[in-house]
Amino acid sequence: MAATVLADRLSSLGIDAIYSSPYARAVATIEPFAQRSGFTVTIEPRLRERTLSARPIDDFMDHIRRSFDNPDHRAPGGESLRETGDRALQALAEIALKRHNLAVAVSHGNLMAAVLRSVNQGFGYREWGALKNPDLFKLEFSGATLVSYQPLTNIS
DSSP states (O other), X not given: OHHXXXXXXXXXXXXXXXXXXXXXXXXXXXXXXXXXXXXXXXXXXXXXXXXXXXXXXXXXXXXXXXXXXXXXXXXXXXXXHHHHHHHHHHHHHHHHTTOOSSEEEEOOXXXXXXXXXXXXXXXXXXXXXXXXXXXXXXXXXXXXXEEEEEEOOOOO
């Protein structure tokens, strides 16, 4: 249902390219819009969710909270928030440099938080917890540098 509502919302934005995390839930979220618009979903592996740990951990929320206090914190075998953001920003910068009218990049909450935090250090654990699924943000780049973002109307 949310994917259909998202497709309706995206249809009015003038999107001309779709990039997605390889994870099935991300692709499934954008698939109704892709089918409606006739665009191919380009899989971008760097948009995958943050690897929090190499193995299941009981206190994963504590590790997420700690990563907002210290972006270099990582659980055993996992990525730090900073590493996740750097990976995502590299992918998004390359997309931005392609000069699309407006591309959509489908990803995951922890990755989005890392990206948004890169231009707003006040974006923390509480803001991450308030993200909706799905949530839309317009990112503004100057060349390959993310300079700002603005939330678009939440989809619900």
